[in-house]
Amino acid sequence: MVQKYQSPVRIYKYPFELVMAAYEKRFPACKMIPVFLGCEILSQSVSDDSAVHVVERRCFLAIDAPYLLKKIVGVEQVSFIQKNSLDRRSRTLSIEAHNESFSNRVLIHEHCFYSVHPDNPGWTCFEQDASLDVKSFFGFESSVEKIAMKQYTANIKKGKEVIDFYIGELLAEGLAHIPPWSSDTGAVQASEVHDGASGGTTRSGLAAGEDVSVAVGSGGRSVSSRPRLVRAGSGGSLDLGASAANIVSEIEDSAAKLDADYIQRCLGDLTPFQESKLVQLRKWLLDTHKGKIPKDAHILRFLKARDFNTEKARELLCRSLAWRKLHNVDRLLSTHEPSAVLQKYFPGGWHYHDKDGRPLYILRLGQMDVKGLVKSVGYESILRHVLSVNEEGLRLCEESTRQRGHPVTNCTCIIDLEGLSMRHLWRPGIKSLLRVIEVITANYPETMGFLLIVRAPRVFPVLWTLVSPFIDDRTREKFLIYGGKDYQGVGGLVDYIDKTFIPDFLDGDCYCGVSEGGMVPKSAYVTSSEEEVDRGWTPDGLESIYHTAYIVNDFAHEVLIQVPQKGSVITWDFDILKGDVTFTLLRCRHALVSPPHEHRMAGVAGGVGSVQFLDKRWTVGIDVSIVDPPLVCRDGDSIQGSHVTSWAGSYVLQWKFFDSAKNSFDLLSTHRSKVMYYTEVLHSEQFRGSMTSLQSSHSSFSQLSLTNTSAYSSVTHSSCPSR
Numbered sequence: 001m002v003q004k005y006q007s008p009v010r011i012y013k014y015p016f017e018l019v020m021a022a023y024e025k026r027f028p029a030c031k032m033i034p035v036f037l038g039c040e041i042l043s044q045s046v047s048d049d050s051a052v053h054v055v056e057r058r059c060f061l062a063i064d065a066p067y068l069l070k071k072i073v074g075v076e077q078v079s080f081i082q083k084n085s086l087d088r089r090s091r092t093l094s095i096e097a098h099n100e101s102f103s104n105r106v107l108i109h110e111h112c113f114y115s116v117h118p119d120n121p122g123w124t125c126f127e128q129d130a131s132l133d134v135k136s137f138f139g140f141e142s143s144v145e146k147i148a149m150k151q152y153t154a155n156i157k158k159g160k161e162v163i164d165f166y167i168g169e170l171l172a173e174g175l176a177h178i179p180p181w182s183s184d185t186g187a188v189q190a191s192e193v194h195d196g197a198s199g200g201t202t203r204s205g206l207a208a209g210e211d212v213s214v215a216v217g218s219g220g221r222s223v224s225s226r227p228r229l230v231r232a233g234s235g236g237s238l239d240l241g242a243s244a245a246n247i248v249s250e251i252e253d254s255a256a257k258l259d260a261d262y263i264q265r266c267l268g269d270l271t272p273f274q275e276s277k278l279v280q281l282r283k284w285l286l287d288t289h290k291g292k293i294p295k296d297a298h299i300l301r302f303l304k305a306r307d308f309n310t311e312k313a314r315e316l317l318c319r320s321l322a323w324r325k326l327h328n329v330d331r332l333l334s335t336h337e338p339s340a341v342l343q344k345y346f347p348g349g350w351h352y353h354d355k356d357g358r359p360l361y362i363l364r365l366g367q368m369d370v371k372g373l374v375k376s377v378g379y380e381s382i383l384r385h386v387l388s389v390n391e392e393g394l395r396l397c398e399e400s401t402r403q404r405g406h407p408v409t410n411c412t413c414i415i416d417l418e419g420l421s422m423r424h425l426w427r428p429g430i431k432s433l434l435r436v437i438e439v440i441t442a443n444y445p446e447t448m449g450f451l452l453i454v455r456a457p458r459v460f461p462v463l464w465t466l467v468s469p470f471i472d473d474r475t476r477e478k479f480l481i482y483g484g485k486d487y488q489g490v491g492g493l494v495d496y497i498d499k500t501f502i503p504d505f506l507d508g509d510c511y512c513g514v515s516e517g518g519m520v521p522k523s524a525y526v527t528s529s530e531e532e533v534d535r536g537w538t539p540d541g542l543e544s545i546y547h548t549a550y551i552v553n554d555f556a557h558e559v560l561i562q563v564p565q566k567g568s569v570i571t572w573d574f575d576i577l578k579g580d581v582t583f584t585l586l587r588c589r590h591a592l593v594s595p596p597h598e599h600r601m602a603g604v605a606g607g608v609g610s611v612q613f614l615d616k617r618w619t620v621g622i623d624v625s626i627v628d629p630p631l632v633c634r635d636g637d638s639i640q641g642s643h644v645t646s647w648a649g650s651y652v653l654q655w656k657f658f659d660s661a662k663n664s665f666d667l668l669s670t671h672r673s674k675v676m677y678y679t680e681v682l683h684s685e686q687f688r689g690s691m692t693s694l695q696s697s698h699s700s701f702s703q704l705s706l707t708n709t710s711a712y713s714s715v716t717h718s719s720c721p722s723r
Contacts, residue, residue, distance in 0.1 A: 002133045008260045022163055052089070054084070056084075079101050095113070097111075106134050106135065113127045260275070278300055281299055281317075294321065299317065318577075320443045321575075322676055323443055345517055349515065358450075359408075363415045364505075367416075369518065379435070410447050417455050453481045546677060546678045548674065551655055556656040558612050572639070575675070576633050581657060586626055586651065590623055592650060598611055655675050
């Protein structure tokens with residue numbers, strides 16, 4: 001399996017020429033890099049004007065591996081080929097490196113690139129990516145992968161120190177400025193910079209050329225490499241999960257690049273491996289969800305939940321984004337108003353924060369009348385309320401991040417179990433609780449800092465036995481359970497919460513305005529049927545504007561659109577939840593006289609998997625016209641687009657199954673695809689060419705994603721699908 005690494009952008013807050021001088025100052029030897037044994041120049045060339053200098057070297061590295069492994073392979077060092085291309089005119093340095101030793105068993109490729117900061121010509125950017133493919137290595141393939149990645153990570157960290165050290169030396173020597181190359185001074189600059197290069201040695205980290213892995217990092221704190229960035233120390237925004245679109249006016253190709261200082265300030269301390277996985281998943285989302293992607297903190301939560309396995313995190317995240325869109329979850333904070341019963345009898349609420357700044361939620365579960373709440377407001381209303389609590393928690397994390405100047409990415413919860421009894425073990429209530437846990441676990445991973453359970457009674461082990469199997473191991477590790485009065489004193493709540501904020505009902509000094517719960521009067525019940533909660537758990541209260549279709553080989557799914565007048569705009573927004581499809585917009589040249597065919601499928605809500613309007617006997621070009629060529633949409637893609645109609649009449653949006661070797665999320669159901677879609681027709685007088693009117697207010701990414709208006713900027717064309 002190929003292991004890939006992609007670093008965030010590292011920023012040197014020094015001019016390109018000074019960074020290059022520090023880069024060369026390490027040669028021919030560097031005491032800070034004992035693993036580098038030396039190198040030999042294989043070839044080099046310099047352009048006539050001395051602007052371009054290309055050097056190819058063979059570099060030697062000592063093997064930092066267990067003694068037994070070195071004895072088996074029979075070598076103490078390995079060699080790499082490295083090619084450096086320095087262009088002083090454009091102020092760039094490109095470094096390509098690959099292994100020479102064991103190249104038939106292991107393939108290592110690394111690329112690094114130095115360039116001028118796009119927003120500040122006095123700063124320098126450094127980018128790096130690498131791949132490792134261990135084909136066979138005497139049965140030690142797994143060990144070699146681990147050793148290589150460990151060494152690579154160590155070299156990256158060391159590289160920051162080396163560059164910082166040599167820039168400091170240059171400044172101590174009084175060399176604070178080197179003029180950029182020009183045609184008049186090129187020869188002089190060339191002689192200055194080539195002094196170190198002629199006998200120089202370079203290094204490539206994992207790829208073992210010294211340039212790459214050591215020349216990583218910055219002599220100071222890095223800042224965003226994107227346009228209109230917030231300067232370090234300027235008091236700029238530290239919004240939790242702020243991504244490129246929060247800093248620049250529109251998402252560009254460079255938005256896929258995250259700089260190291262932004263990650264540290266807004267997301268926390270990550271290892272180079274974790275940074276790489278974040279960059280990779282974010283880039284994938286930019287490619288497949290152009291115009292709107294989740295905030296970086298949200299992406300990071302899903303990566304943490306899957307131990308930074310990008311494939312597993314991608315699957316979980318895509319399903320969650322589709323769920324949010326399907327149920328308009330992003331609009332929940334602005335639309336949800338709990339009923340009077342929930343406000344009075346739901347014993348939970350937000351209460352200040354813990355010692356680390358995490359928002360603190362109090363739930364007096366022992367005082368909750370689960371049966372009364374379910375019978376009075378229903379399961380869907382309770383779930384909707386719990387979802388709004390989680391959405392509010394994300395908002396409070398952002399607010400705390402701004403106030404404290406460091407990342408606050410999760411919350412702390414106190415669950416008071418005083419009053420818990422067998423009545424809480426009511427079977428429908430337990431079933432409802434498990435369904436809530438299922439939804440929260442799938443869509444709000446890594447949002448829990450600590451969960452402090454206090455005053456646990458004897459009946460608690462029974463409840464815990466029923467609930468704990470549905471809580472993942474990572475979350476269970478954050479549970480702390482206190483029986484009796486163990487929560488008081490050292491080792492209790494005071495270790496996590498300042499005493500001034502401990503609620504009064506837990507022997508603290510702070511008044512807590514959270515509802516005390518209590519028994520819901522039977523007069524508030526709206527149903528007496530306990531089976532009511534056994535219905536499907538989909539939160540019907542979150543009214544969906546999206547529809548779902550299941551597409552198989554011989555049955556496409558078609559949506560009929562009636563366009564009343566020329567110039568109207570057909571818009572669409574859909575997600576591929578499973579499998580691959582082709583999407584086509586067609587115009588009917590004849591009236592549809594036959595009723596639509598419904599393809600029925602077992603296990604599908606309503607029994608109808610897809611609908612077909614077009615007569616299979618119709619001929620393209622005679623009976624129906626293809627408005628735009630079919631678009632191949634892959635598993636996980638999010639597609640938005642629009643078409644300005646040239647004729648009134650009947651149009652058909654068509655999704656057809658696309659046979660592909662690519663695996664879908666459900667390996668047992670690769671014979672069919674699943675699409676979630678929303679369509680709308682805008683009359684010409686409704687938008688009059690206005691771009692903003694084509695931005696659907698229903699795309700459901702107001703809280704966790706970012707909208708790029710440029711995705712709709714091509715509306716004047718015949719069709720503008722956005723991927």
